[in-house]
Amino acid sequence: MEGVLLDVDGVLATAWRALPGAAEAVGWLRDRGIPFLLATNATSLSRDRLAARLRGAGMEVQGRDVVTAPVLTAAYLRKRHPGARCFLLGKPELGEELRDVELVESNADVVVVAGADPAFTWENLSAAFRMLKEGAALVAMHRNLFWMTESGLMLDTGAFVVGLERAAGIDAVVTGKPSPEFFFLCVDMLGLPPERVAMVGDDLDADVLAAQGCGLTGVLVRTGKFSPQAVERSERKPDLVIDSIGDLPGLFG
Numbered sequence: 641m642e643g644v645l646l647d648v649d650g651v652l653a654t655a656w657r658a659l660p661g662a663a664e665a666v667g668w669l670r671d672r673g674i675p676f677l678l679a680t681n682a683t684s685l686s687r688d689r690l691a692a693r694l695r696g697a698g699m700e701v702q703g704r705d706v707v708t709a710p711v712l713t714a715a716y717l718r719k720r721h722p723g724a725r726c727f728l729l730g731k732p733e734l735g736e737e738l739r740d741v742e743l744v745e746s747n748a749d750v751v752v753v754a755g756a757d758p759a760f761t762w763e764n765l766s767a768a769f770r771m772l773k774e775g776a777a778l779v780a781m782h783r784n785l786f787w788m789t790e791s792g793l794m795l796d797t798g799a800f801v802v803g804l805e806r807a808a809g810i811d812a813v814v815t816g817k818p819s820p821e822f823f824f825l826c827v828d829m830l831g832l833p834p835e836r837v838a839m840v841g842d843d844l845d846a847d848v849l850a851a852q853g854c855g856l857t858g859v860l861v862r863t864g865k866f867s868p869q870a871v872e873r874s875e876r877k878p879d880l881v882i883d884s885i886g887d888l889p890g891l892f893g
Contacts, residue, residue, distance in 0.1 A: 650864015
């Protein structure tokens, strides 16, 4: 391994509080010149503010070190739906990520599903459903089913995406993890081939196995939403399992 992709929630921090060993692991990577990126499906903060939150938790990272699902979503919309009218489900803080995307409240060409938040109301979900039935395309920033918060596990975007797909009879295009495009963009930014990059995550499917399917080394941490039962049930297994991000330096020997 010559480069690393790090998930954020459940790997480096929970509720923006650093997990044990996170600051030290990030510092270790930087001190040794090992290229890394924070590869996250987070949509609640822009890249710069996300990095600022992590700096407040003791990790020396900048916005340029972060790749988020909204970044991939904006690139996909520019390429596949240029000039489209987009209905955004959710109220993410996107910063500059969607600055050139036209957002509308009705008659959309594309329904864009961000991370689950209080804006995922019955009214907004129903409005999105009606637009899909009228011919709008469905683009999801990710399809994580749940994530870990300080209050415990919470439902995430994927639970609602599945409902919209079933109700409207269409399939969503997913731009964040576990989309292969997400991983290929990240390794390209590192300037390394996939087989020389490790993806460290707490989500067996979206982080680890998806990365392995793209040729990366998958490293599962036993923090965040890690589930030993999920590992036991899965036919495919992670390449490596470590107790926490604090054990990452030991993988480089």
